Amino acid sequence: MELARYVGTHFLSRFTDAKAFPLLVIGSDRWSYQEVASLGVIQPRACRILSKIAHDLKVRNTKDLYAKSSPYVLAGLEGVGVTTLYVALAAFQAIGLDVDKWYVRGKDQAVRTFDTLKVREQKAKARTMESERKRRRLRSTRQVRESERTAHATH
Numbered sequence: 001m002e003l004a005r006y007v008g009t010h011f012l013s014r015f016t017d018a019k020a021f022p023l024l025v026i027g028s029d030r031w032s033y034q035e036v037a038s039l040g041v042i043q044p045r046a047c048r049i050l051s052k053i054a055h056d057l058k059v060r061n062t063k064d065l066y067a068k069s070s071p072y073v074l075a076g077l078e079g080v081g082v083t084t085l086y087v088a089l090a091a092f093q094a095i096g097l098d099v100d101k102w103y104v105r106g107k108d109q110a111v112r113t114f115d116t117l118k119v120r121e122q123k124a125k126a127r128t129m130e131s132e133r134k135r136r137r138l139r140s141t142r143q144v145r146e147s148e149r150t151a152h153a154t155h
Contacts, residue, residue: 014033015032015033015034016032016033016034017032018030018031018032018035021033022051023036023044023047023048024036024041024047024050024051024087024091025051025054025055026050026051026054026059026061026062026065026091027054027059027060027061027062027064027065028060028061029061029062029091029095031047031091036087039087039090039091039093039094040090041086041087041090043083043086043087045083046081046083046084046086046087047087049079049080049084050084050087050088050091053065053069053074053077053080053084057069062091062092062094062095062097063095063097065088065091066092066097066102069088070102071085071102071103071114071117072117072121074088074114075114075117075118075120075121076121080118081114081118082114082115082118085114089102089103
């Protein structure tokens with residue numbers, strides 16, 4: 001079967017050429033749409049999220065991402081869900097890294113589902129934000145009272 005004849009060479013190259021049109025980029029490692037699909041991943045958005053994380057962490061390749069991250073790191077990032085975790089695990093597994101060893105790395109080496117980690121991180125962030133909101137509220141309340149006193153003193 002000559003796929004290029006049916007779908008066009010441009011489409012075929014965008015789907016299969018990891019060098020020119022990568023879907024997943026982790027440092028120097030690049031996967032095409034076709035290669036990502038062979039990993040069992042069907043979610044392009046999660047690939048793009050993981051690519052951005054790898055870029056932000058300035059990793060050299062997938063092994064470096066494996067070394068510099070943990071499920072706790074991913075759980076603490078905005079926009080990262082279980083699908084993004086799956087993409088990372090599939091990439092690690094594809095190059096022969098021990099997924100189980102990576103997953104238990106982190107706080108107390110406790111094995112939890114990613115959703116549990118994510119909820120815990122979101123609650124911690126909410127607690128932090130709540131204390132920040134209270135501090136801002138107190139500051140703004142003091143500023144209002146001080147301005148009222150100043151206004152009454154000048155009249």
